[in-house]
Structures are given as C-alpha cells and as structure tokens.
Amino acid sequence: xxxxxxxxxxxxxxxxxxxxxxxxxxxxxxxxLHAHLAARGGAWEALAKTKNLRIAVNQQMAAMDxxxxxxxxxxxxxxxxxx
Amino acid sequence: xxxxxxxxxxxxxxxxxxxxxxxxxxxxxxxxLHAHLAARGGAWEALAKTKNLRIAVNQQMAAMDxxxxxxxxxxxxxxxxxx
Amino acid sequence: MKVSVQTEDFDLDVECxxxxxxxxxxxxxxxxxxxxxxxxxxxxxxxxxxxxxxxMTEKSLAEIVEQARGRWDVLDATxxxxxxxxxxxxxxxxxxxxxAHRGDAFAACEFIMDFLKTRAPFWKKxxxxxxxxxxxxxxxxxxxAEKWKGR
Amino acid sequence: MKVSVQTEDFDLDVECxxxxxxxxxxxxxxxxxxxxxxxxxxxxxxxxxxxxxxxMTEKSLAEIVEQARGRWDVLDATxxxxxxxxxxxxxxxxxxxxxAHRGDAFAACEFIMDFLKTRAPFWKKxxxxxxxxxxxxxxxxxxxAEKWKGR
Numbered sequence: 234x235x236x237x238x239x240x241x242x243x244x245x246x247x248x249x250x251x252x253x254x255x256x257x258x259x260x261x262x263x264x265x266l267h268a269h270l271a272a273r274g275g276a277w278e279a280l281a282k283t284k285n286l287r288i289a290v291n292q293q294m295a296a297m298d299x300x301x302x303x304x305x306x307x308x309x310x311x312x313x314x315x316x
Numbered sequence: 317x318x319x320x321x322x323x324x325x326x327x328x329x330x331x332x333x334x335x336x337x338x339x340x341x342x343x344x345x346x347x348x349l350h351a352h353l354a355a356r357g358g359a360w361e362a363l364a365k366t367k368n369l370r371i372a373v374n375q376q377m378a379a380m381d382x383x384x385x386x387x388x389x390x391x392x393x394x395x396x397x398x399x
Numbered sequence: 400m401k402v403s404v405q406t407e408d409f410d411l412d413v414e415c416x417x418x419x420x421x422x423x424x425x426x427x428x429x430x431x432x433x434x435x436x437x438x439x440x441x442x443x444x445x446x447x448x449x450x451x452x453x454x455m456t457e458k459s460l461a462e463i464v465e466q467a468r469g470r471w472d473v474l475d476a477t478x479x480x481x482x483x484x485x486x487x488x489x490x491x492x493x494x495x496x497x498x499a500h501r502g503d504a505f506a507a508c509e510f511i512m513d514f515l516k517t518r519a520p521f522w523k524k525x526x527x528x529x530x531x532x533x534x535x536x537x538x539x540x541x542x543x544a545e546k547w548k549g550r
Numbered sequence: 551m552k553v554s555v556q557t558e559d560f561d562l563d564v565e566c567x568x569x570x571x572x573x574x575x576x577x578x579x580x581x582x583x584x585x586x587x588x589x590x591x592x593x594x595x596x597x598x599x600x601x602x603x604x605x606m607t608e609k610s611l612a613e614i615v616e617q618a619r620g621r622w623d624v625l626d627a628t629x630x631x632x633x634x635x636x637x638x639x640x641x642x643x644x645x646x647x648x649x650a651h652r653g654d655a656f657a658a659c660e661f662i663m664d665f666l667k668t669r670a671p672f673w674k675k676x677x678x679x680x681x682x683x684x685x686x687x688x689x690x691x692x693x694x695a696e697k698w699k700g701r
Contacts, residue, residue, distance in 0.1 A: 241450055241524070285536070289452070308452060308455070314523045314534040315492070315522070316512060375605055394684065399670075411581075426586075427583075429659075430583075431652065432579040433577060505656065
C-alpha cells in the first residue's frame with residue numbers, strides 16, 4: 234500500500250487530503266503513479282495542470298523518476314509559500 | 317581658537333582628552349596642525365606613530381589636506397573598534 | 400538547535416535569551432522575524448491561513464539548519480514557524496542564529512530564510528475582498544536561494 | 551528612525567515592538583545584537599570599557615542609517631550602542647531594520663553593522679589577565695565594509 238497526501242490548492246482541487254492506494258504492478262516510479270492518478274480524469278487533471286508540481290517520497294523531495302516501494306508515503310503539492 | 321580632542325589609546329598616550337589652541341598663522345590644514353602637535357616631542361610623537369590615525373573636523377571624518385578655520389573642533393583618534 | 404512548528408505566537412527575546420543563556424562565547428545574534436502584511440500583490444489581506452505538511456516540515460527545517468551549520472560557524476540556531484490562521488501584523492516566522500562573529504550569523508540567518516522560503520512545505524492562503532486565494536510562489540525566492548550556490 | 555548611545559541595556563523585543571506598533575505594512579524585521587565575548591585574540595576578557603566621541607557618534611550612526619535608507623526599501627530602523635563598562639555576555643549593540651521584504655531588511659541591517667564597525671567613533675578597551683589593552687581594528691571589518699561598494 235501507498236499513503237498518498239495532497240496539500241494546499243491541490244488538496245482543495247481534489248477535494249481530499251489523503252488516500253491509501255495498493256501499489257499496482259508496473260508502477261515503479263513517482264512518474265508512473267502521477268500518470269495513473271491524473272488519468273482518473275475530472276478534478277484529477279489538476280495533478281497534470283499544477284505548475285511546478287512538487288513531490289515528496291517519505292517526506293523528502295523527489296523527482297518523477299524516483300522509485301516507489303510498498304509502504305511509501307507520497308505527497309503531491311504546489312510550490313511552497315511559507316516564511 | 318581650535319578645540320582639539322583626543323580619544324582612546326591616543327588620549328591615554330597624551331595624558332589629556334582635549335585642549336584649546338589658537339590657530340597659529342600658516343596652519344591652514346589638518347596636516348599642518350598634526351605636524352605642529354607632533355613636533356612637541358615626547359608623548360606627542362604618538363600622533364605621528366599611531367597607525368592609521370583618524371582625524372575628524374567638526375565631527376566629520378577629514379583628510380590631512382582638509383582646511384582649518386577658527387572655531388573648528390578637530391579630533392584625533394585611532395581606527396574605531398565599536399560594534 | 401531548536402525547530403518548532405506551532406500555532407502559538409513566539410517571543411524574540413525569549414528565544415534569544417534561550418540561545419545565549421549561560422554562555423559567553425556568542426558575539427553575534429542575527430535574527431529575522433517575518434510578519435503578515437495587510438497587502439500583497441495589490442490586494443488587501445484580511446487574514447491568512449498557513450497549511451503545512453506535518454512531519455516533513457520539521458525535518459525540512461532541521462535539514463536547512465544543518466546545512467547552514469555546515470557552511471558557517473554557527474554556535475546555535477532557532478527556527479519557529481507558525482501555522483493556522485493569522486492576521487496582518489501577526490508574526491509568521493522567526494530565525495535566530497548565534498555565532499562568534501557577525502558575518503557568520505548574518506549569512507546563516509539569511510540562508511535559512513531563503514531555503515525555508517523555497518524548500519519547507521508551508522502554504523499560505525490569503526483572504527482578500529475577492530475571496531480566498533493560494534499565494535503563488537515567487538520567482539524572486541528561487542533567485543534568492545540560488546545565489547547561495549556561488550558563495 | 552531611532553539612534554541612541556547609552557550606558558543602559560536595551561531590550562530587543564521592546565525595540566522591535568516600537569518599530570512595528572500600529573502598522574501592518576512591515577513584512578520583515580532583521581535584527582542584530584552584538585555581545586561581549588569572554589575571549590578575543592587568544593586572551594580572556596574580564597570586562598571592557600567602551601569609549602566614544604559624544605556628538606559625532608550619534609551623527610555618524612544617523613548618517614549610516616540614512617545611507618542604508620537610500621540603498622534599500624527601509625520602512626524604519628533602530629540603532630542602539632552601549633558605552634561605559636561591560637562584561638562578557640552583556641549586549642553591546644543593537645540594529646533593527648523593518649522593511650516590506652526580507653532581502654532589503656537583511657542587506658540594510660548588515661550594511662549598518664559593517665559601516666558602524668568601521669566608521670562610528672567607538673573604541674573598546676579590554677581588561678585581560680595581562681592588563682588593559684585597546685582593541686586593534688580588524689582588517690576583516692574594512693573588507694566587510696568595502697564589499698558593499700560593488701553591490
């Protein structure tokens with residue numbers, strides 16, 4: 234299972250802040266998970282449309298080619314604006 | 317008359333913090349005043365020996381060629397070390 | 400080193416005193432406080448909400464402080480970032496860096512702020528007369544973080 | 551703008567609050583506090599005495615702040631420098647700069663400190679186990695002030 238988190242504008246666009254997802258076969262990277270989620274269509278297209286989308290795997294910033302493993306926590310969010 | 321001030325290590329070396337001095341003829345610049353005071357000899361050689369001696373005329377930093385006028389306040393001191 | 404993400408306000412003096420307490424080797428305390436302004440990008444701000452990524456936020460801040468310690472002579476440092484609802488004039492973020500010398504304290508403090516702005520997972524949503532809006536990331540913040548690469 | 555040369559201690563929070571009181575356009579407060587260390591140039595420091603040039607000191611500090619205001623977007627600033635006898639751990643100097651944005655606040659605050667160090671007429675005399683000694687000016691302070699010419 235993957236734990237997936239959404240934050241800020243993306244969370245609002247998707248109408249949810251988290252979900253659990255069984256890691257399907259052939260989904261070895263962050264990019265593949267991203268494509269899988271965006272392909273849900275409707276509000277989920279926000280994942281593809283968010284400018285400079287950021288991704289963290291296990292609370293570390295990660296690139297689209299980062300590998301995924303069962304039990305990982307994956308977060309999608311817009312560029313940060315704290316401080 | 318000139319009001320002359322000495323600060324910090326220079327004040328201690330000269331054993332005085334200020335003096336009044338009539339502006340003698342032919343003493344038109346800070347450099348001429350400096351040479352006049354240093355020529356007193358003894359402790360006054362400190363004026364010539366102080367490394368990177370600083371001079372202020374009327375509370376503004378000044379160079380050796382700055383002109384002097386009656387009533388000026390002239391201060392001699394070592395490089396500053398505050399902060 | 401202290402890193403805190405909290406809803407409560409902070410007190411600059413208290414944090415500085417905590418860093419300097421009982422030690423006499425600190426010659427320089429550089430600090431930064433960020434506050435909520437009542438206007439941003441041309442709109443009036445009535446209030447804002449700060450969201451964050453619990454867990455990652457704290458790790459991210461601690462890593463930024465560690466990077467600063469690796470680059471400069473930092474004796475101690477404190478970073479506090481508030482979350483939740485804030486209004487104009489409220490404190491948002493505090494960074495204090497203690498060092499023997501001022502150059503290190505200033506550089507480390509500004510470095511921490513520049514990286515916090517671009518790396519730490521916080522998001523601001525502003526309430527304006529036209530409704531709520533998520534603040535856009537600023538390119539100038541990326542530029543500010545990039546400048547440290549050459550130093 | 552506030553410039554003060556005083557024997558009494560200062561309070562960072564009080565000075566920050568005075569700058570921000572009643573206004574909501576300040577987004578950044580950069581501050582610096584310099585403290586007496588118990589060691590300098592290899593010698594233990596029991597206490598120190600700060601001498602200054604009354605009149606010129608205040609003018610010099612005000613001029614430095616004005617230069618900073620001319621270079622950066624400074625909303626307000628406070629500079630306090632203590633004189634007289636101080637001991638390790640005591641505060642020496644405070645600079646607080648309020649601005650809309652952090653880049654201006656940081657730059658102006660560091661600029662003021664760098665110029666205060668090389669231009670304002672203060673002198674430190676340290677008491678060490680070997681007796682009193684006037685602190686030598688540091689070349690690194692001149693270098694720090696020079697760096698602003700190119701910016």
